[in-house]
Amino acid sequence: MSVIDEVKDRLDIVEVISSYVPLQKSGRNYKALCPFHSEKTPSFVVFPDSQHWHCFGACSEGGDVFTFVMKREGWDFRTALEELARRAGVELRPRTPAQVEAQDEADRLRSALTTAAQYYNHLLRHAPEAEAARAYVTRRGLSDETIERFLLGYSLPGWERTRAYLTERGYTVEELTKAGLLVQREDGSSTYDRFRERLMIPIRDAQGRIIGFGARTLDPEGVPKYINSPQTSLFDKGRTLFGLDLARQAIRREDRVVIVEGYMDVMQAHQAGFANVVAQMGTALTEPQLRQLQRYT
Known part of the structure; x- marks a missing residue:
């Protein structure tokens, strides 16, 4: 730790x-x-x-x-x-220069992801383009408190909206690419926003720090339905459990954990008062995920 x-x-x-x-x-x-x-x-x-x-x-x-x-x-x-x-x-x-550099970079990437999440959350609440996203979360029965508790958001259509917003606030293209928010074009000429026109679901580590995003399409014909952040220095889906930051106290208290399939299942369970619920990030539980849960049970 x-x-x-x-x-x-x-x-x-x-x-x-x-x-x-x-x-x-x-x-x-x-x-x-x-x-x-x-x-x-x-x-x-x-x-x-x-x-x-x-x-x-x-x-x-x-x-x-x-x-x-x-x-x-x-x-x-x-x-x-x-x-x-x-x-x-x-x-x-005391830290070595290499440790200082690595920690500083991790702090910058987390800061960029947190700023992005707050931006997406603001768009979900206020942007005219987010009407379909607002209708979707209402249809799924998510309360305003749940939306804010999980800091749900919306990414605008277009290829450079997130990049423009974050670079204007001092983050570099290199930092945003390392954070998984931008994608480098194959020819290396430029970058573009990874997440466009999707419901944005921040993914947090066990300490509650944003390390990535799950993003759901709002187009019924959209494929794939969900895309996640790529593996980065902060985010490894095989070592991450969605909702663990909110569930760990309840898991300790009840000495039991409920594992569900996806983001929406976790949010709806927590809203209904079942706080010891998490979701794996893939099709099956991994050894690192199980070891994390063993710390609390």
Whole structure:
């Protein structure tokens, strides 16, 4: 487990954020007036299950405990890590230059994926082009809370919309390609968006960090129905269980896990109150996936 994972495992995002903002319980989550813009009606929500936060108001910001503290304090990532590690009682170990470089790249790729997920989520809620996606999730019976809990989104039609949005925010084409968001053309001349005109489902690791996407076509004739992110330095479908970040506490509590077929099954199960449900990312369970589950049962 990396030091970042250890810090996040030891800290409760509700406790951290409540030291900055008065939180009020609302169902399974917590609400507050957003600390990042002026408002009279609480639109800032903290999700304890997934250990993330999101503002549904004017600023549309969101992220994990690190992004909150960085934004609130105006710190860079290293400063936030040092402070949260101190708070969690985690000792930061000296790192080699190669480890620093690898960690910095992983952090950048995760940041790009998180920014993409927030962008897709905003489009699902507001873009006229996303009407079919909104109709689909309504037809499948997903509540607004479930949509936000799983941070569902929509990718626009066109070949360069995601690339343009993310490069404007400082991410390089190389980073976006490594993150699996762009595809390199065979002749090497340019890149294009991997996900176009699809319902976007963020895939998280056990710590709740976005590492890839599942993307469902909205065209009844569309083939394939689902495409996933390719294997990257962050995402390996044979080592990933969809929904584990939200299910692990319930799996520990009940000493039982329910494994279902796909993304929608997991989301509908969690919405119905069955929190110990996950899905494998392929046609069969792998040894690494089983070993992950053994940590919680």
